Amino acid sequence: MTASCPSGQHAHHDVYAAQCPCRTLLDLLANKWSALAIGALENGPQRFGELQRKLQGVSPKVLTQTLRRLEAFGILDRTVYPAVPPHVEYSLTPLGQSAAIPLNALRSWVEENIDHAFPAAPVAG
């Protein structure tokens, strides 16, 4: 079952093919901030500021970029409530919710296995 994406319209897709749109989506999701943002949004809609505090160390610029990219691919929705101090909420679309599953698995794996990776824990030992 070989599959080169560009040739067939509904051929099964292959992330290993350079021209497959899968690549773009993989590149979007296989990203530190994307994985973190999607995970944070599983607890329901969140505002920009909340996300920024959760994703410790992210700058507003990079958060905006990440969020807008995810929005462009239909992973999340951006809702603006016209209000005096701006009020914007981000929430996962159904697609985003299903993407959260493998992403959760990845984040959990990292937390559970960091002790087994080499240049890790600066913790005293």
Added chain:
Amino acid sequence: MTASCPSGQHAHHDVYAAQCPCRTLLDLLANKWSALAIGALENGPQRFGELQRKLQGVSPKVLTQTLRRLEAFGILDRTVYPAVPPHVEYSLTPLGQSAAIPLNALRSWVEENIDHAFPAAPVAG
């Protein structure tokens, strides 16, 4: 009980904490080429050239970088067979094999859901 990684020795790790070594590992794995390389190596040890052909579009420089980083974290092993034309094999460590599981899930998700994502609407930078 919240967990900031640097404080406790065996405190549960948190990828959301900026200082947690988890971040580094997440950044390593949440990467296009890493995810692809680890997936490719599930079929057993592979040589550099084989990997380069599988990961369509990767340049030797970037492949080397990716592979060396994964090796440094104990995700994979690099074995050199002293031979006339160089012969180097890469293989997953047990840690790498367990990392392959969530990474497979992510790659599969991408291939199965690309049709539901809005393809490549360019996001202004």
Added chain:
DNA sequence: GTCTATTACTTCCCATTGGGAAGTAGCTTG
């Protein structure tokens, strides 16, 4: 003995991206 092929990389150099600091907009409170 020189030429060519093979394999697994480096090195160079440039374009894109990541990232911090600070500025912006609009209204509301003191």
Added chain:
DNA sequence: CAAGCTACTTCCCAATGGGAAGTAATAGAC
């Protein structure tokens, strides 16, 4: 009328990504 709030931009620089081409060592062809 300056300060503050929220959600961003903009500026600027450093790190990373990525392609093209070069390198090393030797076997085999000619």
